[in-house]
Amino acid sequence: MEKQDQLLMKKQNKNLVLEIIRNQSPISRMEIAKVIGMSPTSITRIVNELHIQGYVRETELVTSGVGRKAALLDVCDDVLYTIGIELDKLIIKIGIVNYVGEIVAWKSVEREAFEDYNETLDKVNLNLKVLIDINRIPTEKIIGIAVGLPGLIDYKKGVVMVSDQLKWKNVNLADDLKQLTQFDVIVDNELKMKIVAENFKGMTKDSRNAVLVGIGSGIGSAIILNGEIYRGETNNAGEIGHTVIDPTGNVCHCGKVGCLATYISEGAILTDSRKVKEIGSIDDVFDSYRNGESWAINILDRTSTYIALAISNILCLYNPEVIILSGNTIEKLPEIKEAIEQKCELYIWEPIKESVKIVYSQLSDRGVVLGAAIQAQNLLLNIE
Ligand SMILES: [Zn+2]
Structure with a gap:
């Protein structure tokens, strides 16, 4: 040799x-x-x-x-640190994470819906510096940053090809953020970051085959097969929001007809709710559901049906050991869990029903940040 x-x-x-x-x-x-x-x-x-x-x-x-x-x-927990960042339409979350996966410093900042790309990056840079300073984290121990965000990501190049939520198209986030912060930066889809956290210390810890489903403003999933993130040819594996469930159904913003997202996303629930009642936000719909208003019960009953159908389809495709449900809809309306489970009982194919566990994420709003930081450790740490 x-x-x-x-x-x-x-x-x-x-x-x-x-x-x-x-x-x-x-x-x-x-x-x-x-x-x-x-x-x-x-x-x-x-x-x-x-x-x-x-x-x-x-x-x-x-x-x-x-x-x-x-x-x-x-x-040793303090031998190195990584920065996890979650970018979403209205919020930026930043966490500094030590080598054993503990978030040692945390900050969340508001973001405007139509905020300019550079403005968001400046905001990230400024708040990150403050966070490092006030927590006295030695910068030489920080090995890099990882960012999770909704959208289609070229993770090898660190380019956001398109993010509808952030209104970004073809931006080289990894390079631009590195220029500002001087740290190495990796970028990936938020759910792919989140499943890394689940696999490190969450509901799928040590599981070789697992799927995480995100149900909220966007609909998607992330898949771990044989212990590795399954990305597909262009990193789009898991984009279940655009699987067609009714070819005569609703028109999706992607240009197709009948995509799953047009039935179960927050936007879809709001659109249908507003046909019946003047509704401000998704929280109003959930309140109406809790108050027993029949229109809200009907809409969310249909939502839970389609979620259960999506779960049963995912199980047939990947046969995972665990499937984790996460996202705003599940967190803000825990009552929907029972409805989903009852319907799963009906829809899941018998030969796989016994082997799969359906669980809920316990990482709440910190999963993406934590997963990103762990992924930064996985990919950026290279000791001599
Ligand atoms: Zn679509």
Whole structure:
């Protein structure tokens, strides 16, 4: 083997060992050796290097059963930080996250619906600097930023191809934000970021096959297959909002007829509600539902039917172990869960019904920020 190749392999192994310790801690050297299939001697050497560099520490001693006690390893929480950012139509959320996935600083700022691209970026930069300063986070420990937002994203280039919510088209967000902040930046669709958080410390922790569905102002999903985010050819896998459920149905803003989003998105619910009553916001519709107003019950009953149909279709396509429901509609109207579950009982195909768990995200409004920060660790950390 060439010297260069040897060095590269050593570096890859080191990063891999560190990632395993972060994800599976507390863990012993022996267990790491088993997971990656390397000799315990090699693992001990790598762990020693990581220890000297300040990435890992020994936590407790456990008896392994054969007499000698084994030390368990954990990562050092403050050895590095990443920044997670969520951009949405009316809000910007920023979180500084440590190496064990704890949000150590948090700020949310309002955004105007028609705010200019550069104005939003300046706002992000300014608030980020303030957040770093007041929390005294050493900038040299920050390894980068990851941004999650609704829209079609070229994640390799960091380009937002189109975001209807933010009214952006073909903007090079990664480069522009790097220019402003001086940090490396990665960009991805918000639900893909969110499922990273769910897989790290949420409802699908350690699950190899999982789907997250987002139901709110937009409709979409993110898929993990065999432990990896499934992106498809152009990073659009999971865009279930534009699956057609009625070819004679409502016209969608995408130009097609009968897309799922035109039945269950907040906008769709509002459009139908306003045919009956003067309604200000989606909260008014949910209040009317709780007050037992029949029109609201009818509309949301149809919503829950279509959500259950979407779930049953997803289950047939991907056969996941877990499906997580998340988003504004689920969070603001928890009553809809029961209706969805009852309908799932009817619609889900028998051969997969028993094997799947339907759960709800517990990360509330912080999931995208947390997932983005974890993804920044996954992709930007590259130790020598
Ligand atoms: Zn559509």
